[in-house]
Amino acid sequence: MDYTTFLWTTAGAFLTLCIFSFLYKDNPFYKFAEHLFAGLSAGYFAMILWHNGLIPKLMYARLDDGNWYLLWLDSSKPWYLIPALLGILMWARFSKKYQWVSRFPLAMYIGIGAGMAIPLEMRARVNEQLSAMMRSIDWSHFFGTNGFNLLDTMSGLSQSIVFIGAICGLVYFFFSKAHTGVFGGMAKFGIWILMIGFGASFGFTVMARVSLFINRMQFLDQRWIKPAIAPSAPWWYELVLYFVAAVVVAYAAWELAVFLRRKKNPETNQVI
Amino acid sequence: MNIFERLMQLDRRWVFLLLAIVCVITYASSFEVPILVEPEVRSIFQFIDTLPKGSVVFVPMDYDPGSMAELHPMTYAIVEQCWRKEFKVLITALSQNGPGMADQAIREIVDSLKVPKTYNGVSYPAREIVNGVDYAFLGYKPYPAIVILGMGQNFRLPFPLDYYGTPLDSLPMMRDIQNYSDIACAINISGTNATDYWISYGQGRFGFPLAIGVTGVSTAQYYPYLGSRQIFGIMGGMLGAAEYEELADNAGNAKDAMRVQLSAHLVIIAFVIMGNVGFFATMRKRKRGLAEGGR
């Protein structure tokens, strides 16, 4: 690994450790890293918007013949001036007096979004799901497609649970009628099914969150530590590693000293 | 204060420390966890594996570095499989911090193809992957819903230029590709709600075969779409990525991470059990105290 790559990776590793220091408590290292993240993220997004969003749609029209044009006044595609002006009108939101001007492009945007959403969301979320629910239940293989198997997802029993569970789940969300009697019983079964669904979601969420931490460990190990201690690495790579470790240890020692020197109110046992 | 009350008031930093120690120790060890492949992941692998040579696979990489841990391994496994089998890959990145990461992933996968490899008993020679011939990276545009609908008319509508500023018409690969009817399938790998738009607006309006790779947080909510056959497969989180790596015989970061996942899960399950034991014990003590006070 060449030295510039190693130094850049070290910077990334150091900032990683700064963010992890938040697990102990909020501190200047974390605050620095967090604010840097906000600034870099905004700057990066601005550049992506410019180079990928604006240039190809507005300025590209100018590149065809290499001539200069004034802003977006391009004789071959003059109509692009209109959405550009509408977009600029959005910035009127910053003025208290002329804020209402930004409603025009926003209204166009909202109208297009809402108009598109109605048929497509209805089809994908409602019609297709209803259609899937209306498939006939396999009564001949009710307890399993290959012999008795309650855990067979294609059996008639499982299909019935899906059908009844979805209906009862929808009944639970219907608040225009009191959840009493048979209706209340269906709603109760519905919430049980929903709880199983949310539990499954939670199980996957735990896996998701843990994998984010594992990735950071893999980064620190494979991209920083291993290349630094590899036999082919220059001697000072390891020194940089020890320096960063020393900073971490020094901060931990300082926090430990603060912790040990803390005073507690003897009556309430609270830290003063 | 008895032990259960102490446990209930345990500073959360001890929980953090224990989890971190267990994860680091497991990471440093080297045992393998067997991966059981689910049908919903297998269907994606089989679909791609049986495509004819020269097929165009669309891989929208709609995720940020925050979801990279779970979704990068999927991307690497799928794109490498496509390039080894000499498919063409069309890539977009419809999330705001995603394009640079997609660019980095493309560079790393291109480098990995410079080495011959054997997967599932089949030997693949080294390949030089050329931008514009073997892949086209379209880049980013805001508002995925509009972009997805626009690409359905023509890819050039939202993307007249690719990420590197080259006109799409000058890319050899894009000459025969106008819209979704020219692609074999789309494998949306997403950590945002772009997947909802791909299903509703993309697959819903244009009907192309769609599979998804999503973070663990969102996995459970897309199973109904699998049931209604709006999508033909789901890869859920790092486990889904590990299953795909297992199928592709291309062990990567996901498979490597499974042992740490296992131990972390065991620790969290232990915490949950401990928390509930403490909860019921303190509840019983409180009820006994109330009963005695009532007498």
Next chain:
Amino acid sequence: MMKQQIPRLIVLVFGAFLLFQFFVPHESSEWIYEFLLDWTIIIGVFALAVGIWSLFNVHVEKIKTKKFGWKYSYVTVIGFVGMVTFGFTSQNGQEWGWFFPFVAAVLLTVLMIVQAGATKGNALPFLGAAAFFALCATVIAWLDTTWSFYFQTSVPLQSFMFRRMFDNILISLHATTFSLLAFFIASAAYRAFRARNIMASLLLLAALVVMSRFNPYLEPIFGEHVSRLSNWLMNVPNLAAQRAVIMGIGLGMVATALKVVLGIERNYMGKG
């Protein structure tokens, strides 16, 4: 009339057209539809620029009013301006020349302007310093040929500094910030995940089954049953629950979109 009725009319016209176009994909309606999609992307780019400017503004305000943690806002401003500078420039060869002094001059110019706005006393010294640094930056940009500005092409997206800042710094910061969630979910599971009643117990059991799905240590005791139960859980009760949720969301989205198109829902217009 102008401020309220015309935006509502715009929403109605565009919303109704897009809804109509879905069912009548005639050539002429397709042509207008493509036009609108094209325009919406351009307007969207300008709208997002509002968000970026807002972030920058918030931190400048924080510095001006000396709110809690105001010193870290300088880090955000430096990160933002630095990334934008790297996003508009690129090396012409292997040499760096006076590129980094140019970046420093740009950063100091912006910081002096921010300071001039923040100072309660005489702002002239800061404005003078800003003008001096701006002049230095201009002279360097004029005379140094080892690097160039690129406003109209995507060359800077592949430049060394822009790539390194993203690959090594921004990715590390972003990924690590999210990886903290691994610890918070462990702590939340320990403190809040209680089997207080039947519903909570169902949720807990479902989560435990899903989390245990790939645990090889359970196989000698339970065999394949845990992984099969987990698979059944995801494909049957979870599917039923999520189907109910999706259909509920779909119906809600369609109802809201209809209300927006018909002008019943007007929250997007803000006050006035």
